[in-house]
Amino acid sequence: MVTRRIVLINSLGIVASTFFHLNPSAKENNIHLLKAMASKTNLLEDPSALTNVWAYDGMVPGPIIRTKKGEEITIEFINLLDQPTSIHWHGIRIDNAMDGVSHLTQQPVKPGESFTYRFTPPDAGSYWYHPHNRSWEQLARGLYGALIVEGDESEPNVRDYTIIADDWRLENDGSLHEASLGAMHDWSHAGRLGNILTLNGKPYERLNVPSNERVRLRFINTANARIMRFAIDGLDNWLVALDGQAVPPTLLGKEGVMLAPAQRADLIVDVKGDPGEEFAIVETSGEENLVAGYLVCDEINSPEQSFSDKPIPLRSNKISEPHLKSAQVLELAMSGGAMRFLSSGMYRGEKYDGRELATKHKQVWSFNGVSGMSEEPFFKTNRGETIELKLINETAWPHSIHLHGHHFRILSRRIRGKEAPKLLPEYEIQSWRDTVLLERDEIVKIAFVADNPGKWMLHCHMLEHQASGMGTWFEVI
Ligand code: C2O
Ligand code: CU
Numbered sequence: 001m002v003t004r005r006i007v008l009i010n011s012l013g014i015v016a017s018t019f020f021h022l023n024p025s026a027k028e029n030n031i032h033l034l035k036a037m038a039s040k041t042n043l044l045e046d047p048s049a050l051t052n053v054w055a056y057d058g059m060v061p062g063p064i065i066r067t068k069k070g071e072e073i074t075i076e077f078i079n080l081l082d083q084p085t086s087i088h089w090h091g092i093r094i095d096n097a098m099d100g101v102s103h104l105t106q107q108p109v110k111p112g113e114s115f116t117y118r119f120t121p122p123d124a125g126s127y128w129y130h131p132h133n134r135s136w137e138q139l140a141r142g143l144y145g146a147l148i149v150e151g152d153e154s155e156p157n158v159r160d161y162t163i164i165a166d167d168w169r170l171e172n173d174g175s176l177h178e179a180s181l182g183a184m185h186d187w188s189h190a191g192r193l194g195n196i197l198t199l200n201g202k203p204y205e206r207l208n209v210p211s212n213e214r215v216r217l218r219f220i221n222t223a224n225a226r227i228m229r230f231a232i233d234g235l236d237n238w239l240v241a242l243d244g245q246a247v248p249p250t251l252l253g254k255e256g257v258m259l260a261p262a263q264r265a266d267l268i269v270d271v272k273g274d275p276g277e278e279f280a281i282v283e284t285s286g287e288e289n290l291v292a293g294y295l296v297c298d299e300i301n302s303p304e305q306s307f308s309d310k311p312i313p314l315r316s317n318k319i320s321e322p323h324l325k326s327a328q329v330l331e332l333a334m335s336g337g338a339m340r341f342l343s344s345g346m347y348r349g350e351k352y353d354g355r356e357l358a359t360k361h362k363q364v365w366s367f368n369g370v371s372g373m374s375e376e377p378f379f380k381t382n383r384g385e386t387i388e389l390k391l392i393n394e395t396a397w398p399h400s401i402h403l404h405g406h407h408f409r410i411l412s413r414r415i416r417g418k419e420a421p422k423l424l425p426e427y428e429i430q431s432w433r434d435t436v437l438l439e440r441d442e443i444v445k446i447a448f449v450a451d452n453p454g455k456w457m458l459h460c461h462m463l464e465h466q467a468s469g470m471g472t473w474f475e476v477i
Helices: 184-188 354-361 463-467
Strands: 031-041 051-056 065-068 073-079 087-090 114-119 125-131 145-150 159-168 196-199 205-211 214-221 228-232 238-242 245-251 257-259 264-270 278-283 290-301 328-336 344-347 350-353 365-367 379-381 385-393 399-403 409-415 435-438 442-450 454-460 471-476
Touching: 065 073, 087 114, 125 214, 125 264, 145 159, 145 214, 159 205, 159 228, 184 463, 196 290, 214 228, 214 257, 228 264, 257 264, 328 379, 344 354, 350 354, 379 385, 385 435, 435 442, 454 463
Parallel strands: 031 073, 065 145, 159 214, 205 290, 328 385, 379 471
Antiparallel strands: 031 051, 073 114, 087 125, 125 145, 159 196, 214 264, 228 257, 228 278, 238 245, 238 264, 278 290, 328 365, 344 350, 385 442, 399 435, 399 454, 409 442, 454 471
16 A cells, blocks of 8 residues: 655755757647756655656656647657657557557667657547566656647646656655565566655645636646555546546546556546635555645636536547447457466577466466567557457456556446356446456457558556566557
8 A cells, every 4th residue: 555654845846957848830830859868856745855856858757748638749759868768658659660669660769869759649538658678677766747639628627637646666865776676576476666646746736626616637647556545535526438438427426536656547526615715636545545735725716607417428539339240359368476376488589488478477367378579569450450459357456457558448347257247337338448458368359450550569567567577469450
């Protein structure tokens, strides 16, 4: 569980140095400059406790990049780290060459080098960006940021706020627990879990919101491995989008919305409070709710607005509906990990016994008996075909499975050994996801139209699992 000793408010940010300046026309042309660099930030209540991080533009989280659906965006990226990196635009149905996957869609960007990412997001919604090279280390050190694509708003005057949740493994003095980066125990169990939770890089985020207004909150889980749940205490929480895509507005219970690593959820809340009043942002997955931050009602009371009781659904993006009758049906069996270690498996075209895989190659998980990225894709398909994928979690751990370049429908869920499928909530049936959580022994069927040409990854977004075996790819021709 994430714990904290004392309650103290701290909103100290850090100042990023600016090495480069863009000419004034850059903004108009939707050109952004982004630098990955070493920096220091304050993540604990004690303002003198600083953490060495790697961060975009020196800030944790990185700058919020806002753009519009259907408009081209350019990001001039410069790597000022001393390690190669790349940027993946998570959840965007992007041109394959811009997907940012090191060694699959591009060579990693070497220290001191730059790369131009240019794409036109086809969908509005809440997305994010992060490295796709040694992700388990680079995200744990602070490299991530929000990518917001406007164009799905259905109600005027609804302001939106981004809330990025991450857990950090820190020492008491604020220093990052570096000794455990890459620890096999984490890799073969639940992944790297932190002991400190931050929202927007702060120990107690305080978001100033207008009192008596309807606001949209965009939650993003950027943690390496932690599954979290969020709600705003004392207000009605309406779920309106998952992974960037609209769902029918659904009133959530007190426990709020669950976010596996990499997932996003947009909530609408009506901030019915007087100026100065606060509503806690609570993390509800533990036995006791953890207060992670606050919505603080602004002193300036906005003119009373009258809203419908129920939020109006967001405008949906156009994603092709899978044709299940003609689908290519495939299975992906996930095995290994602590308690059910692999007895043997393939790695880079060679067969090994499980012990060798673990000790020589740090591989402890597999997809269909293969650990890590293979030469040949998991499958090839022609553009426009429907793929129905049966994900089978044979491990004793939950996994957050992410599909690149596409969004999918969830068809069914059941537990291994049980015939009866689970009853899915309506919002899940209606959702388009790019990341799905499977609990231990769960079987989840998903389907999507493979309509985006290129080489796409399919991997566990518990980044230690990805690094130790749970990653494959497919090709759309
Ligand atoms: Cu968010 Cu392959 O990643
Ligand atoms: Cu996993």
